[in-house]
Amino acid sequence: MKPLEGKIAVVTGASRGIGRAIALRLAKDGALVSVHYAKNEEAANETVQEIEATGGQAFAIQYPFELASNMQAFFEKLDSKLQAITGNTTFDILVNNAGISYMGTIEDISEEAFDQVMAVNLKSPFFLTQLALNRLRNEGRIINISSASTQNNFPGTLIYNLSKAGLNTLTQNLAKQLGTRGITVNALLPGVVETEINAERLKNPEDKKYAAQSSVFNRLGQVEDIADVVAFFASPDSRWVTGQIVDTSGGGTL
Template structure:
């Protein structure tokens, strides 16, 4: 039996990369999946088509998550589509994955560049969760995508790292806050994953050697490596795990 049958899930940034793989995997496990996208509607619809071709149920919702107005837009569209597909606007699973890459050391960091990553990596998950709580069923699952850069120092990723560190704190605090509803809150901390964000590095031999050399397993990660962890955290099997930061870096720099 599929472990997520009758469950509904929102995956932000699900048109490509890690988010796409998570959406595909949750749908494979039986969830009705809202595939959020920021700007690439065509890619989101491709994800939806692939899910439907595999016998799953999904729909796309577009919204700019960098502002509270965009988050309100997200939930207006989400409520309508969930009602259409499930008969209710209730949610069971939230995966906060939407994000951007930013390579800047402290000397080049500006107020604008800091706001850019903080708005999408921290403010968006916080207010998405806030707006979702009245819709989220008890025993629900919140999964935040953080990063191994909160454990491994990369000075060229300063603001990005700080924003993901804030996600870790958000995860910890909300796990305590929502425990009385048996809602679990956990974060996944990927290392270098083969996505568009890391394409520049992984397209040249030096970058490939660096990425593979970080992990004790001798390779860089694939989106499916993270999606499988998210599927476990979304399932009933993870019921006794909350407030945790799950390193998904293949043992990078142990």
């Protein structure tokens, strides 16, 4: 029996990059996966099709996380899909992965940019989780994708770092609150991962080499490196681990 057989997972920002790899891995482990996306319908459908081609189950759900996001509207869509497929609206695993980056030191950051990054990276997972709590089954899992930048203190990604540091605090507070329900809450700290979002940053061979050197393994992170750790935290094997901020940077914060 697969470790997530009979489980339902909601993965935000799952049409590409780390989120896509997480969706693929959780489906491989037996979960029915809700592949959330903001805009790229084609990529989301491709993720669903790849899951189905290998015998898994998935469906796509579109909703943009932004300044004026209404999480109730997101859950109306999700509830409708789950009701049609499973007969109820409960699920087992929430992966808060959707996020945006922003480059700039404090002098470069406008109030609009600050609000946008905070809305997507912190406010959205906060209220998404809030509304998920009465749908998340006991013994469930919440996994937040944070960033190693919260440890490295790079001034050029200041507001991104702030948003992810808030996500770390949310993780540990929720872990204490939800322990009585057997729900674990953990966060991962990826370093530089070779994804579309980092393509511009890594297009120069010298920049790519420099980024690889941030890891003790002297290579860039791959999306599967992160998805495999998520799979552990989503599984029954992680039942005794909660409130942890786990470095998944390949030793990049050492």
